Amino acid sequence: MSLRISEAVIWQETGEGISLYHTETGDFHSLNDTGSRIWRLVASDGEREPVMFKLSRDFAGSNSAMSRRIVTDVEEFIGAMIEQGLIEEVPAEEPAVKEESLS
Amino acid sequence: MSAGTPFTGTVSTGTLSTGTSSARPHPMSRAVVLGGGLAGVLAAAVLAGHADEVVLVEGDRYPSGPRPRRGLPQSHHSHVLVAGGARALDALLPGTVDALLANGAHLRGLPGDALIFSADGWFRRLRTDAHLISCTRGLLDQVVRRRALGGGDVEVWEDTRALGLTGDEARITGVSVSRRGAPPETVRADLVVDATGRRSHAPRWLAGVGAGDIEEVSVATGLAYATRLYQAPGDLAAAIPAIMLHPGTAKGQPARGATLFPVEDGRWIVTLTGTRGGEPPTDEQGFTAFARSLRHPIVADLMAEATPLGAVWPYRDTVNRRRFFERARLPAGFAVVGDAAVAVNPIHSHGMSVAALGALRLRDELARHGIGPSLFAGLQAALAAEAERSWRMAIEQDGQRVTARATARIGERAGEQVTEGVAERAGGDDAPRREPNAFEREIRTRLAQAKLSSPRLAAAFFGVQTLICDDTATDRSEIARVLTGRPEPLLTGEEAIGQHPALAAWLRLRFAAATG
Numbered sequence: 001m002s003l004r005i006s007e008a009v010i011w012q013e014t015g016e017g018i019s020l021y022h023t024e025t026g027d028f029h030s031l032n033d034t035g036s037r038i039w040r041l042v043a044s045d046g047e048r049e050p051v052m053f054k055l056s057r058d059f060a061g062s063n064s065a066m067s068r069r070i071v072t073d074v075e076e077f078i079g080a081m082i083e084q085g086l087i088e089e090v091p092a093e094e095p096a097v098k099e100e101s102l103s
Numbered sequence: 104m105s106a107g108t109p110f111t112g113t114v115s116t117g118t119l120s121t122g123t124s125s126a127r128p129h130p131m132s133r134a135v136v137l138g139g140g141l142a143g144v145l146a147a148a149v150l151a152g153h154a155d156e157v158v159l160v161e162g163d164r165y166p167s168g169p170r171p172r173r174g175l176p177q178s179h180h181s182h183v184l185v186a187g188g189a190r191a192l193d194a195l196l197p198g199t200v201d202a203l204l205a206n207g208a209h210l211r212g213l214p215g216d217a218l219i220f221s222a223d224g225w226f227r228r229l230r231t232d233a234h235l236i237s238c239t240r241g242l243l244d245q246v247v248r249r250r251a252l253g254g255g256d257v258e259v260w261e262d263t264r265a266l267g268l269t270g271d272e273a274r275i276t277g278v279s280v281s282r283r284g285a286p287p288e289t290v291r292a293d294l295v296v297d298a299t300g301r302r303s304h305a306p307r308w309l310a311g312v313g314a315g316d317i318e319e320v321s322v323a324t325g326l327a328y329a330t331r332l333y334q335a336p337g338d339l340a341a342a343i344p345a346i347m348l349h350p351g352t353a354k355g356q357p358a359r360g361a362t363l364f365p366v367e368d369g370r371w372i373v374t375l376t377g378t379r380g381g382e383p384p385t386d387e388q389g390f391t392a393f394a395r396s397l398r399h400p401i402v403a404d405l406m407a408e409a410t411p412l413g414a415v416w417p418y419r420d421t422v423n424r425r426r427f428f429e430r431a432r433l434p435a436g437f438a439v440v441g442d443a444a445v446a447v448n449p450i451h452s453h454g455m456s457v458a459a460l461g462a463l464r465l466r467d468e469l470a471r472h473g474i475g476p477s478l479f480a481g482l483q484a485a486l487a488a489e490a491e492r493s494w495r496m497a498i499e500q501d502g503q504r505v506t507a508r509a510t511a512r513i514g515e516r517a518g519e520q521v522t523e524g525v526a527e528r529a530g531g532d533d534a535p536r537r538e539p540n541a542f543e544r545e546i547r548t549r550l551a552q553a554k555l556s557s558p559r560l561a562a563a564f565f566g567v568q569t570l571i572c573d574d575t576a577t578d579r580s581e582i583a584r585v586l587t588g589r590p591e592p593l594l595t596g597e598e599a600i601g602q603h604p605a606l607a608a609w610l611r612l613r614f615a616a617a618t619g
Contacts, residue, residue, distance in 0.1 A: 008579070010586050012542050019542035023583040028543050 001089040002046045003078065009086050011039070020086060029086065038077055042087060048078065131155040132474050135278050135292040137265040139163070141247060141455050142441025143298030145195055145462035148251035150294070153469040157257045158290060160280055164261045169206075169242035169367075177449060179416040180330040181364055181374045182243060183235040186213075187570025188456020191463045196250045200236060203246050207367025208238035211345040213565040218603055219347045220399055223551040225599035229558045233565030235345065235452070237364040239332075239372070243455070267304075268295060268437065272313040275436040294474050296438050301420065303443035309434070317431050322423040322498045324448045326358075327382040329390060329417045330374045332366075333409035340369040342605035343405070348397050350378075357381020361394060361402040373406060376450060385415040399596050408613070421448045423497050429487040435479040438486060440465065445490035447497035456570055460489045492573055546586065552593060553585035560585065 005011065008024045017036040020029040031039055041051040052071050060066035081087040134154040136147040139161030147159040163172055171178035184192065184203075193200050204210060211217055213233040214226040252259060262283040269289055270276035277291040297305045306317040335343065343365050350358030358378045366372050375383035375393050383393045394403040425445045428438075441458045468485050472478035539547065554560040559581040566572035594602075601607045 008583060010546065010583070014540060014542050016540060019540060021542070021546045021586070023586065024579040028539070028546070030540065 002092045003042050003048065003051075004046055004088055004090055005039075005043055006086055006088050022085060024085065027084075029084070035077065038074060039081075042078070042081075047092075048075075051078075132293045133158070133291060134294040134296065134474065135160060135290055136296045136298055137278065138298035138300060138303075138441075138443070139165070139259065139261070140298065140300055140441070140458075141244060142300070142443075142458035142461065143296070144244075144248055144251045145192075145459060146296050146298055146440050146465055147257045149195065149462050149466040149469065150296070151254075151256035152466070153474055154293065158292075159252070159257050159259045160263045160265055160278070161259065161261050162264045165248065166241065166245075169239060169245040171239075171241055172244070177418065177454075178240040178244075180240070180328070180418055180449070181237075181362060181372045181452075182240040182455060183237045183364060183452045184243065184459075185452055185456045185569035186232065186234045186566075188453075188459045189234070189236050190571070191456070191459035192247070195459060195462055195466065196247065199247060199250055202250065203236060203238055203243060206238070206242055206246060208236050208242065209341065209345075209365045210234055210236050211364075213345075213569065214561060217345040217347065218401070218599060218606065219345075219349070220596070220599070221347075221349045221551075221555070222352045223548070224555050225594040225596065226561065227556045227594065227599075228602045229556075229561045231558070231562040231565050232571060233562065233569040235364075235569065237345065237372075238366050239370075242367050265299065265304075268308045268312050268434075270312050270434060270436065272315070272432075272434055275312065275434045292436070294436050294438065294478075296440055297443050298440050300442040301424070301446045303426075303439070305428070305439055305443055306426065309431075309437075312434065314434055315431050318427040320425050320427070322501060324421045324423065324450075324501045325379040326376060326421045326448060326450060326501075327378075327417065327419045328374050328376040328421070328450065329383040329385050329415050330372060331390065331415045332412040333371045333373060333406060334412055335365070335369050335371045335405075335409050336609075337369065339405075339408075339605060339609050340371070341365055343371065344603050344606060346402060346405075348399055348402060350376075351398050359383075359393070359397055361397055363402050363405060370412065371405070371409060373402060382419075383417075385417045387411075387415075390415050401596075401600065404610070404613070418449070421450060423447050423494070423501060425490075425494055427487070429484040433479075433483055435476060438465075438479075438482050440486055444487065445494050447493055448501060451493070451497050451500070451568075453493040453497070453570065457490050457493045460570065461486050464489045492567075492570060496567060549586055549590060550582065552590060553582075555593065556591040557581060557585055 006022075008022055010021045010023060012019055016030060017033055018031045018039050020031070021027075022029070038051060038055065041054060045051060052074050055074060056067040056070050060070055078087060082089060132154045133156040134150040135158045136143045136150065137160050139159050143159060143161070147157050150157045166172055189200050211234060213231060213235060215228050215230045217226070219226040251257070260280070260282065264281045266279040266281055266287055268275050268278055275292070275295050277289050278295050279287050279289050281287045297303055306319070309317065343363070345365075346363040348361045350360045357380045359381050360376045362374045364372050373394070375390065377383050377393070384390055391403065391406065394406055397403070423446070426439070426443070428444055440461045442454055445457065447453050464485050468478055468482050554564045559578045563572070563574070563577040567574050600610060
């Protein structure tokens with residue numbers, strides 16, 4: 001399953017990180033630096049694996065124990081975002097992704 | 104036996120005995136309603152369909168015409184019936200709204216027939232189901248009393264004070280009253296309904312029979328207002344929209360505003376409002392100068408062309424106060440309606456409407472249970488539920504919270520590298536208040552301004568204000584649309600007034616006359 005930002009969410013980069021507004025619940029959320037980084041990666045990559053890979057590379061380096069922990073934490077964060085209706089899981093786009101990767 | 108009011112019923116003296124309750128069975132059921140204001144009158148009318156005898160106890164004397172009543176300090180001030188209340192009133196007493204309109208009351212759609220300068224800008228004229236009915240309190244009370252009590256099913260005791268309840272913590276058996284010039288007497292009742300308004304002594308009365316304390320919450324507003332009636336210029340008297348100038352958003356300044364509503368007999372009722380340090384004066388010059396100092400001169404301009412009628416009447420008892428009778432172990436046979444239970448800041452114009460909604464709920468509960476133990480078990484909670492929406496709206500708009508709210512966080516696991524404090528809810532009912540950041544302010548401003556021109560957002564907003572829907576009725580897709588689309592331009596004052604042809608024409612004539 002791919003990930004995408006819910007269409008019900010309006011979001012903006014601010015000096016304090018990313019701020020979100022959920023138009024259906026009326027709730028505001030603010031993300032700290034790390035949460036904002038995950039959010040941007042979800043917005044740009046739309047898949048769990050690249051998000052985890054990039055964060056593990058940046059935070060854990062070659063420390064495999066730390067990598068496992070980061071994977072767990074990212075999963076938890078994304079799960080919470082899905083639960084809040086901020087991020088949605090959608091079926092992976094097959095042909096479009098392949099064509100893009102070939103170009 | 105009766106105090107001889109025009110509304111006195113035809114109950115035979117053989118069934119309406121007074122005196123201490125006897126050991127004999129009472130084959131006839133009797134309800135006593137304390138307080139003959141709108142909530143009490145409607146409750147009595149409803150009870151007349153379910154009790155053999157209904158007595159309405161009123162400490163005052165009703166005026167013979169549509170005039171203010173001595174015992175009702177609010178009666179000099181602006182009173183509007185909002186859409187939810189008007190519907191409830193018509194459900195209780197069919198044809199009442201038409202009767203009010205036939206007697207000179209005015210119906211104004213919101214915001215279609217209104218000129219409203221909110222803190223966020225001028226509203227466009229948009230058609231919604233929300234509306235208000237404007238007339239003097241004297242007219243409304245008279246029309247309702249005639250329809251509710253004119254059939255003679257309710258016996259009205261005027262000039263009669265309620266002194267306390269009789270019974271014990273398990274069961275109220277009656278009420279002690281004092282008619283003018285007579286010694287106290289006890290009236291047996293199967294159900295006593297307190298409708299004595301903000302000055303209700305119900306907690307003390309309940310303590311007097313051994314019942315527990317009543318939890319009470321007050322939310323101050325710091326608001327005061329002053330009201331004056333005017334004879335309107337003939338050509339504009341009835342054509343005027345409802346006018347509302349809300350306070351601006353300047354921080355550190357008292358919030359000042361005004362309303363002008365048409366009422367019967369070609370009159371306008373003007374109310375000026377101000378928070379602490381900015382209370383409206385009650386002297387002639389001060390009242391006029393206050394109106395002139397507002398964010399827009401339209402109310403002052405209209406006042407200048409109208410003829411004042413009588414004094415400026417002040418009012419300061421604007422605290423939101425709720426007594427949670429539904430949370431207490433109330434004795435059977437006792438209920439509280441209207442402002443005696445939930446009194447919101449009168450500036451929200453909900454008091455009469457909530458009274459009507461409560462009476463409608465009382466009718467439903469009586470139809471389901473009759474007067475008996477199964478009614479008493481849930482009656483107070485049902486009545487409180489009818490006031491809940493108004494209470495919540497009032498305390499939220501008056502900028503206060505009465506319950507502590509817990510912090511909720513998502514995705515937080517303290518000490519962890521990635522998800523440490525990742526996301527924090529900044530809104531929602533379970534989040535603590537904090538200063539909104541620039542993004543939140545921008546969103547809130549755009550939403551507030553969008554409702555000035557979006558028919559769907561305006562319908563939701565005024566639907567809540569007029570008690571015909573709750574905020575879950577807001578069209579969320581419309582919120583997304585207005586936040587992502589190009590904002591509608593805000594109206595200038597001239598454009599806003601230009602939406603109302605009669606008012607605009609009057610202003611043009613006035614300007615032409617002034618400039619020669």
